Amino acid sequence: xxxxxLPLGVSLNxxxxxxxxxxxxxxxxxxxxxxxxxxxxxxxxxxWGQKGTGKTHLLQAACHDAAANSKSASYIPLQHYSDLGxxxxxxxxxxxxxCIDDIANxxxxxxxxxxxxxLFNEIKERNGxxxxxxxxxxxxxxxxxxxLQTRLEWGLKYKxxxxxxxxxxxxxVLRCESRGIxxxxxxxxxxxxxxxxxxETLCVTIDQLAEAAISxxxxxxxxxxxxxxxx
Amino acid sequence: MESxxxxxxxxxxxNELPQSQFSTWVRPLHAQEINGCLRLLAxxxxxxxxxxxxxxxxxxxIISTIxxxxxxxxxxxxxxxxxxxxxxxxQPNQHYPKGIIHSSNINQHFNFEVFVEGKSxxxxxxxxxxxxxxxxxxxxxLLIYGGVGLGKTHLMQxxxxxxxxxxxxxxxxxxxxxxxxxxxxxxxxxxxxNEFKKYYRSVDGLLIDDIQFFANxxxxxxEFFHTFNxxxxxxxxxxxxxDRYPKEVQGLEERxxxxxxxxLTVAIEPPELETxxxxxxxKAAQMGVDLPHEVAFFxxxxxxxxxxxxxxxxxxxxxxxxxTNQSISLDLAKEALRDxxxxxxxxxxxENIQKTxxxxxxxxxxxxxxxxxxxxxxxPRQMAMALSxxxxxxxxxxxxDAFGGRDHTTVLHATRKIDELCxxxxxxxxxxxxxxxxxxx
Numbered sequence: 001x002x003x004x005x006l007p008l009g010v011s012l013n014x015x016x017x018x019x020x021x022x023x024x025x026x027x028x029x030x031x032x033x034x035x036x037x038x039x040x041x042x043x044x045x046x047x048w049g050q051k052g053t054g055k056t057h058l059l060q061a062a063c064h065d066a067a068a069n070s071k072s073a074s075y076i077p078l079q080h081y082s083d084l085g086x087x088x089x090x091x092x093x094x095x096x097x098x099c100i101d102d103i104a105n106x107x108x109x110x111x112x113x114x115x116x117x118x119l120f121n122e123i124k125e126r127n128g129x130x131x132x133x134x135x136x137x138x139x140x141x142x143x144x145x146x147x148l149q150t151r152l153e154w155g156l157k158y159k160x161x162x163x164x165x166x167x168x169x170x171x172x173v174l175r176c177e178s179r180g181i182x183x184x185x186x187x188x189x190x191x192x193x194x195x196x197x198x199x200e201t202l203c204v205t206i207d208q209l210a211e212a213a214i215s216x217x218x219x220x221x222x223x224x225x226x227x228x229x230x231x
Numbered sequence: 232m233e234s235x236x237x238x239x240x241x242x243x244x245x246n247e248l249p250q251s252q253f254s255t256w257v258r259p260l261h262a263q264e265i266n267g268c269l270r271l272l273a274x275x276x277x278x279x280x281x282x283x284x285x286x287x288x289x290x291x292x293i294i295s296t297i298x299x300x301x302x303x304x305x306x307x308x309x310x311x312x313x314x315x316x317x318x319x320x321x322q323p324n325q326h327y328p329k330g331i332i333h334s335s336n337i338n339q340h341f342n343f344e345v346f347v348e349g350k351s352x353x354x355x356x357x358x359x360x361x362x363x364x365x366x367x368x369x370x371x372x373l374l375i376y377g378g379v380g381l382g383k384t385h386l387m388q389x390x391x392x393x394x395x396x397x398x399x400x401x402x403x404x405x406x407x408x409x410x411x412x413x414x415x416x417x418x419x420x421x422x423x424x425n426e427f428k429k430y431y432r433s434v435d436g437l438l439i440d441d442i443q444f445f446a447n448x449x450x451x452x453x454e455f456f457h458t459f460n461x462x463x464x465x466x467x468x469x470x471x472x473x474d475r476y477p478k479e480v481q482g483l484e485e486r487x488x489x490x491x492x493x494x495l496t497v498a499i500e501p502p503e504l505e506t507x508x509x510x511x512x513x514k515a516a517q518m519g520v521d522l523p524h525e526v527a528f529f530x531x532x533x534x535x536x537x538x539x540x541x542x543x544x545x546x547x548x549x550x551x552x553x554x555t556n557q558s559i560s561l562d563l564a565k566e567a568l569r570d571x572x573x574x575x576x577x578x579x580x581x582e583n584i585q586k587t588x589x590x591x592x593x594x595x596x597x598x599x600x601x602x603x604x605x606x607x608x609x610x611p612r613q614m615a616m617a618l619s620x621x622x623x624x625x626x627x628x629x630x631x632d633a634f635g636g637r638d639h640t641t642v643l644h645a646t647r648k649i650d651e652l653c654x655x656x657x658x659x660x661x662x663x664x665x666x667x668x669x670x671x672x
């Protein structure tokens with residue numbers, strides 16, 4: 001039974017689970033979210049951070065986790081759906097967990113802000129969990145409805161920090177491991193030092209290497225990386 | 232007794248629907264079987280609406296499969312238990328009709344004991360306590376207004392809790408104005424507007440939050456107007472909140488505005504430092520946390536705009552302490568609120584204060600920094616200096632420097648003068664509070 005609600009055209013990344021989420025400096029945030037999912041009380045999180053700090057992964061991991069515990073959840077990436085109108089949020093209050101990705105897309109849009117404010121109230125009344133992410137602090141969002149602004153400030157606000165190089169190496173190794181492919185820390189470091197450092201780009205690179213390793217029946221070694229990436 | 236047909240239908244539905252949907256929507260339905268017709272009773276219009284839209288066809292299909300006859304299924308609001316005339320009524324009010332279950336929606340934690348009183352809210356609290364002791368009497372309606380996150384909902388629900396404590400049979404219903412609108416729209420769609428009217432007109436206390444959201448919703452205002460009149464006539468208590476003085480709400484009918492003023496209208500102001508500290512100490516105690524006074528003072532001084540933000544900051548400090556397994560200290564609080572403090576420091580600078588004050592008094596920033604001594608310039612300059620002292624960590628000489636190279640004693644004089652004037656002149660106090668609010672929210 002699928003307990004995760006998704007808008008049309010959106011699918012959850014199966015890889016984006018807590019098991020595959022490297023916490024690094026964000027351990028407290030990840031633990032807080034996990035604890036809230038186990039609780040029967042209302043929780044609201046406002047989590048912000050730069051691109052590539054794992055906001056989307058965290059939200060999707062929370063959805064997977066909720067579903068695994070027979071709770072209903074939804075993942076709403078507002079970057080794709082803010083143009084559709086706020087009716088999109090109707091019925092979300094009945095779910096145990098609502099994850100809203102990138103609230104900045106609706107900041108300043110009065111009808112959306114009102115709808116989110118009511119959604120907050122309803123979720124609170126039903127003791128659900130609401131997790132909202134953004135690229136900036138609540139105060140810098142440009143929310144025009146004070147009722148919504150203060151409610152966002154009421155929740156637990158956390159800033160996600162960028163992963164260190166060591167954490168990124170761990171993330172790359174884990175990504176390969178989940179596909180049954182071995183990647184040594186040394187090779188991961190080699191990739192890291194020769195690629196764009198943003199985690200998303202690194203993941204694309206590592207996926208490309210993994211695909212090549214599978215089709216060539218090879219291990220991912222430094223010479224193999226050099227060949228595939230033409231270094 | 233539950234209908235046998237419905238019991239069979241339930242088994243089918245349990246297999247057909249996800250457990251969460253079955254529990255949320257189907258389980259609350261009561262069923263009565265009358266002459267082969269299945270009468271399904273939903274607890275409220277919300278459930279009725281959802282079941283009608285999502286499951287009605289499915290239910291009809293299952294019924295026709297079981298009975299091999301065309302289905303006769305009627306969906307209504309009500310409850311099998313209450314509709315039974317054998318059930319003793321024990322009603323406190325003559326106006327309470329049978330067959331309606333009122334859901335209070337009141338948070339029991341919002342009571343007078345945990346409401347922290349200060350200068351900013353003592354009038355509102357006193358009025359609220361009076362209303363809870365004598366509902367439907369002198370202060371009807373009671374309207375509490377003030378900015379967001381200042382405790383209006385808490386006070387309103389405290390009245391409701393106290394009313395129910397004093398009279399456990401009293402029917403008190405709390406709802407947000409938007410819920411009233413949504414319920415009304417659904418009632419109209421399903422042609423159950425009379426049930427809707429009966430529901431809201433048969434309470435002993437109606438608590439409506441954030442009435443500013445009625446603005447520009449004419450049909451809802453019309454319905455609320457009649458509900459309002461009916462309740463007032465029946466000496467049933469009405470309590471409302473609004474984020475501003477109701478006469479200032481655009482898009483609200485004049486007749487409503489005037490009726491809102493028939494009883495008592497009280498304001499809640501942002502809490503002063505002592506109250507903020509007391510609120511933090513109280514919230515911490517409720518969370519079972521030992522909060523040192525110096526930490527409460529630090530957080531209270533940093534966060535002044537509203538209680539929700541204050542609570543958010545406390546929650547963050549407590550979360551950090553629990554995570555790191557440390558007791559709460561000033562250093563831990565500073566670390567936990569590092570982002571917030573950094574942001575405040577970035578947003579509240581002397582330059583920003585000068586710009587905001589100049590805009591507020593419609594003068595130029597250049598005038599604030601000049602040597603001009605006319606009253607129209609001196610007073611805003613003193614206010615900007617006092618605000619700089621209050622909101623930034625700059626020293627008196629640094630502030631003096633930023634105001635055209637003035638001496639630190641000038642800044643000291645300005646802060647004392649503004650403090651004195653705020654106590655003597657209500658207009659200056661208002662200006663100072665407005666600027667403070669603008670700069671800190």
